Amino acid sequence: MRPFTYERAADLAQASRLGLETGQGQTDARVQFLAGGTTLIDLMKLDVLRPERVVDITPLRSPYATIEAGPNGLRLGALAKMSTVAEHPAVLADYPAISQSLQLAASAQLRNMATLGGNVLQRTRCPYYRDPSWMACNKRTPGSGCAAIAGFNRNHAVLGVDRSCISQYPGDFGVALVALDAQIELSGPQGQRRIAFASLHRPVEGQPHIETTLMPGEVITAFQVTAGGWARRSLYLKVRDRASYEFAIASAAVALEMDGEIVRQARIGLGGMAYRPWRAHEAEAVLTGKPLTEASAEAAAAAALGGAVTHGNNAYKPELGRRTLVRALMQAKTMPVATRKDC
Numbered sequence: 001m002r003p004f005t006y007e008r009a010a011d012l013a014q015a016s017r018l019g020l021e022t023g024q025g026q027t028d029a030r031v032q033f034l035a036g037g038t039t040l041i042d043l044m045k046l047d048v049l050r051p052e053r054v055v056d057i058t059p060l061r062s063p064y065a066t067i068e069a070g071p072n073g074l075r076l077g078a079l080a081k082m083s084t085v086a087e088h089p090a091v092l093a094d095y096p097a098i099s100q101s102l103q104l105a106a107s108a109q110l111r112n113m114a115t116l117g118g119n120v121l122q123r124t125r126c127p128y129y130r131d132p133s134w135m136a137c138n139k140r141t142p143g144s145g146c147a148a149i150a151g152f153n154r155n156h157a158v159l160g161v162d163r164s165c166i167s168q169y170p171g172d173f174g175v176a177l178v179a180l181d182a183q184i185e186l187s188g189p190q191g192q193r194r195i196a197f198a199s200l201h202r203p204v205e206g207q208p209h210i211e212t213t214l215m216p217g218e219v220i221t222a223f224q225v226t227a228g229g230w231a232r233r234s235l236y237l238k239v240r241d242r243a244s245y246e247f248a249i250a251s252a253a254v255a256l257e258m259d260g261e262i263v264r265q266a267r268i269g270l271g272g273m274a275y276r277p278w279r280a281h282e283a284e285a286v287l288t289g290k291p292l293t294e295a296s297a298e299a300a301a302a303a304a305l306g307g308a309v310t311h312g313n314n315a316y317k318p319e320l321g322r323r324t325l326v327r328a329l330m331q332a333k334t335m336p337v338a339t340r341k342d343c
């Protein structure tokens with residue numbers, strides 16, 4: 001690991017000031033925030049991230065790790081631990097996709113350490129990104145190429161990719177957030193702002209080294225999800241190579257508002273398939289206003305994966321993605337849902 005300066009932020013203003021050189025969404029910025037450290041320290045040890053300064057934001061935990069659930073929705077502090085949120089009674093009852101996406105991620109030890117803010121900003125598990133002995137990685141070294149395109153790409157993305165990068169977004173929680181139309185609260189040197197979670201991660205567009213729309217010094221302070229019947233009828237289905245402690249090769253977050261057999265609203269996120277947390281609007285359009293049957297679920301899944309681009313080893317992915325989505329939709333249709341008068 002390379003030498004770096006360590007500083008503890010006493011408050012949000014100091015965190016933003018010390019973090020000013022975090023760059024504009026650049027993956028390898030000169031300043032990094034330390035929350036749970038489970039991505040950051042890992043990648044520093046691998047010599048992938050080489051920050052000159054690490055700003056510890058754990059002192060902000062007490063104001064920014066709270067969980068508030070009310071009739072209008074859910075607000076999750078960005079420094080809340082994954083395990084705490086996964087087990088919260090209101091999250092379990094009214095936002096099952098969120099609870100499941102966190103519960104099915106990583107290991108118990110990691111979930112006890114890692115925060116929500118760090119989770120959505122975790123980096124890809126692409127082996128060519130994580131091993132600096134590979135020269136060609138546009139995400140690490142802009143302009144160097146993408147070793148994965150002609151390399152071992154079994155776990156790589158099939159949606160939202162281009163010739164500059166085919167890496168896969170590895171997180172689970174972000175897939176639930178994008179499906180549930182979450183908003184995020186940000187605080188930085190220019191003040192506070194709120195944006196759709198869907199606009200946090202940038203499309204690749206030939207610039208895989210710029211991953212997010214965060215401004216220099218901006219800290220994620222909270223996530224917000226609106227309450228509703230669709231949030232209660234939501235689930236997260238994760239398919240992986242082994243039953244626990246593994247990243248998704250395919251996943252689907254599904255939230256449905258049903259009127260009998262008819263889909264009034266569908267919200268669908270896909271994981272394990274795409275360059276960033278993926279919202280499947282095409283699939284939602286196929287389902288809306290129609291009865292949810294095996295046939296309509298298959299048509300929706302075909303629309304969701306219609307634009308898939310494969311590169312050899314990952315040729316199995318579109319079919320796995322389709323089957324995962326069909327299964328998630330059929331499970332969501334029949335899941336027991338508590339009725340709430342207060343939502």
Ligand SMILES: Cc1cc2nc3c(=O)[nH]c(=O)nc-3n(C[C@H](O)[C@H](O)[C@H](O)COP(=O)(O)OP(=O)(O)OC[C@H]3O[C@@H](n4cnc5c(N)ncnc54)[C@H](O)[C@@H]3O)c2cc1C
Nearest residue numbers: 033035036037038039040105106115117118119171172220
């Ligand atoms: C072996 C292993 C298996 C895993 N399996 C899974 C899995 O199956 N599913 C899954 O989803 N994840 C998985 N993970 C990833 C894990 O969930 C993340 O490492 C973790 O959530 C990151 O959170 P953290 O608080 O430790 O972030 P940190 O490592 O502290 O920070 C990560 C990044 O986020 C930035 N950051 C952190 N907090 C903020 C904030 N509030 N505002 C702005 N920037 C911030 C930091 O600057 C840094 O760049 C796995 C990790 C490991 C090591």
